[in-house]
Amino acid sequence: MATALAGGVALSGCGGDDEEPAFQYGVASGDPLADRVILWTHARYPSSADPVVLRWQVAEDAGFARIVASGTVSASAATGHTAKADATGLAPGREYFYRFSAGGTRSAVGSTRTLPANATEVKLAVLSCSNYPAGFFNVYAEVARSDAQFALHLGDYIYEYDAAGFASAGAAALGRSSQPAHELLTLDDYRARHAQYKSDADSKTLHARMPMIAVWDDHEVANDAFKDGAENHDAASEGSWAARRAAALQAYHEWMPIRSGADLGRIYRSFDFGGLLSLHMLDTRLLGRDAQIDIAALAGLAGPAAQAAATAAFSSPTRQLLGSEQAAWLTAQMAASTATWQVLGQQVLTARMEFPVSVLAALNTSDTSPAAQAAGAAAVNDYLTAKATPAGLRTPAQAALMNPAQNPLLGYNLDAWDGYLAARETLLGTALQLGKKLVTLAGDTHNAWHADLSLKGLANPALAGVKVGEEFATSSVSSPGLESFLALPSAQVKAIFEGVVDDLHWMDPSQRGYLKMSFTPTQARGDWFFVDTITRRSYTASLGRTAVYTG
Numbered sequence: 031m032a033t034a035l036a037g038g039v040a041l042s043g044c045g046g047d048d049e050e051p052a053f054q055y056g057v058a059s060g061d062p063l064a065d066r067v068i069l070w071t072h073a074r075y076p077s078s079a080d081p082v083v084l085r086w087q088v089a090e091d092a093g094f095a096r097i098v099a100s101g102t103v104s105a106s107a108a109t110g111h112t113a114k115a116d117a118t119g120l121a122p123g124r125e126y127f128y129r130f131s132a133g134g135t136r137s138a139v140g141s142t143r144t145l146p147a148n149a150t151e152v153k154l155a156v157l158s159c160s161n162y163p164a165g166f167f168n169v170y171a172e173v174a175r176s177d178a179q180f181a182l183h184l185g186d187y188i189y190e191y192d193a194a195g196f197a198s199a200g201a202a203a204l205g206r207s208s209q210p211a212h213e214l215l216t217l218d219d220y221r222a223r224h225a226q227y228k229s230d231a232d233s234k235t236l237h238a239r240m241p242m243i244a245v246w247d248d249h250e251v252a253n254d255a256f257k258d259g260a261e262n263h264d265a266a267s268e269g270s271w272a273a274r275r276a277a278a279l280q281a282y283h284e285w286m287p288i289r290s291g292a293d294l295g296r297i298y299r300s301f302d303f304g305g306l307l308s309l310h311m312l313d314t315r316l317l318g319r320d321a322q323i324d325i326a327a328l329a330g331l332a333g334p335a336a337q338a339a340a341t342a343a344f345s346s347p348t349r350q351l352l353g354s355e356q357a358a359w360l361t362a363q364m365a366a367s368t369a370t371w372q373v374l375g376q377q378v379l380t381a382r383m384e385f386p387v388s389v390l391a392a393l394n395t396s397d398t399s400p401a402a403q404a405a406g407a408a409a410v411n412d413y414l415t416a417k418a419t420p421a422g423l424r425t426p427a428q429a430a431l432m433n434p435a436q437n438p439l440l441g442y443n444l445d446a447w448d449g450y451l452a453a454r455e456t457l458l459g460t461a462l463q464l465g466k467k468l469v470t471l472a473g474d475t476h477n478a479w480h481a482d483l484s485l486k487g488l489a490n491p492a493l494a495g496v497k498v499g500e501e502f503a504t505s506s507v508s509s510p511g512l513e514s515f516l517a518l519p520s521a522q523v524k525a526i527f528e529g530v531v532d533d534l535h536w537m538d539p540s541q542r543g544y545l546k547m548s549f550t551p552t553q554a555r556g557d558w559f560f561v562d563t564i565t566r567r568s569y570t571a572s573l574g575r576t577a578v579y580t581g
């Protein structure tokens with residue numbers, strides 16, 4: 031009788047007499063180390079919010095004949111019915127299979143991988159900016175099909191806008207209107223949006239295929255976030271930034287296969303790939319970032335006074351992007367690492383994407399009148415002609431265009447490292463001083479880029495132009511890029527960027543895709559793959575560009 035009663039109590043505490051839990055959002059794994067990996071799922075009873083006690087198993091084989099680790103974890107309302115386990119005691123550099131179960135119900139089987147103890151090659155799929163209403167996640171499907179071993183997501187894993195917001199024009203026709211329909215503010219809002227993204231079939235396929243190492247960018251909370259707020263946050267109508275940030279971060283940690291510590295705001299962390307590369311995942315967004323400079327507030331760039339003010343504002347030695355604590359941590363991590371490659375996995379472009387003021391002041395992307403377009407084209411043409419002319423043959427006007435004292439070089443994307451010059455000089459100068467082979471990975475722009483990382487010589491003019499490493503930046507999974515808001519044809523945009531920006535080797539202005547990075551002891555190789563559509567489920571993918579950096 032007592033046994034029967036206990037059994038009955040236990041049953042009613044598990045969602046009803048005959049209910050089996052549902053695994054609606056698949057499985058995921060992430061943050062692999064040499065001996066462990068985070069396993070993730072979501073489970074709940076159809077008609078009850080009772081906790082679901084889950085058993086997890088890790089096996090060497092897909093049939094689960096050789097189980098090497100197991101345990102239990104609870105998916106409860108306190109975590110939005112998500113559950114994570116850190117599966118430890120694993121062997122380095124090998125593939126494993128995992129699953130969750132409750133009662134007689136099993137989740138899908140996922141495959142994952144530990145970090146190698148020794149490696150001669152590591153292949154990473156670098157992703158950013160997966161925007162559900164903008165289109166299908168064909169890029170996720172393509173990565174799942176690739177030979178990449180690990181996925182890196184550099185942020186904008188979700189977007190916070192309402193159903194009529196950014197990139198939503200075609201959403202209804204695609205059956206991908208944002209849920210909830212309003213802009214995200216509360217914990218329930220952020221949870222519901224994460225759930226919608228994780229309901230995507232291609233997202234499930236990718237997560238079940240390989241471990242993901244992720245960091246957030248701004249849209250996991252709100253557009254153009256910094257340490258004290260965001261462009262898309264109005265405290266008067268939307269409440270405190272701290273509360274919104276806390277809600278967004280809690281949901282992120284619940285829904286992402288990330289190894290969460292006590293401080294949910296601290297996500298910078300390193301991964302050691304067997305001495306071949308040290309991957310340092312950074313937070314350039316929420317922790318230490320000072321507010322972005324508003325270029326409009328500099329009263330345009332016409333005239334030396336405005337140019338000097340802009341240069342001074344950009345170069346302020348106190349402006350921070352990582353914050354002093356994270357920057358000191360990164361220096362210590364790079365100094366202590368004996369790996370061949372130091373790789374920064376982070377959100378925003380690090381390279382100097384600088385334009386001369388003569389071009390910046392003339393290029394007006396919002397004015398599509400023939401006169402404005404002609405003025406911009408003339409400024410670009412004058413500059414490119416001067417640049418192509420040998421120094422000794424330049425006219426006085428051309429010499430002035432090429433003299434940075436008279437025609438200063440300034441960044442145009444002040445949300446990127448270009449708006450934090452002193453902090454970038456410190457970062458790149460540190461890598462140079464430590465004698466490290468540096469590769470930066472970036473997302474955020476929705477376009478693909480390959481560029482040198484060079485010093486500007488802010489503190490020491492003798493170092494101006496010294497190359498420190500290379501940047502490989504991925505396009506978006508689905509968010510629209512430059513082609514959606516520049517009036518110019520893509521071929522022209524590409525020609526202007528590649529011609530004007532000194533450190534830029536190559537860029538793609540219009541395609542969605544991912545970046546596969548292959549590291550060996552002698553080279554860091556980037557392969558940019560693009561898909562031909564995100565508005566149909568069937569697509570074809572192709573290799574758009576390969577670049578090799580030997581350090």
Ligand SMILES: [Fe+2]
Pocket residue numbers: 158159186249474475476509
């Ligand atoms: Fe984005």
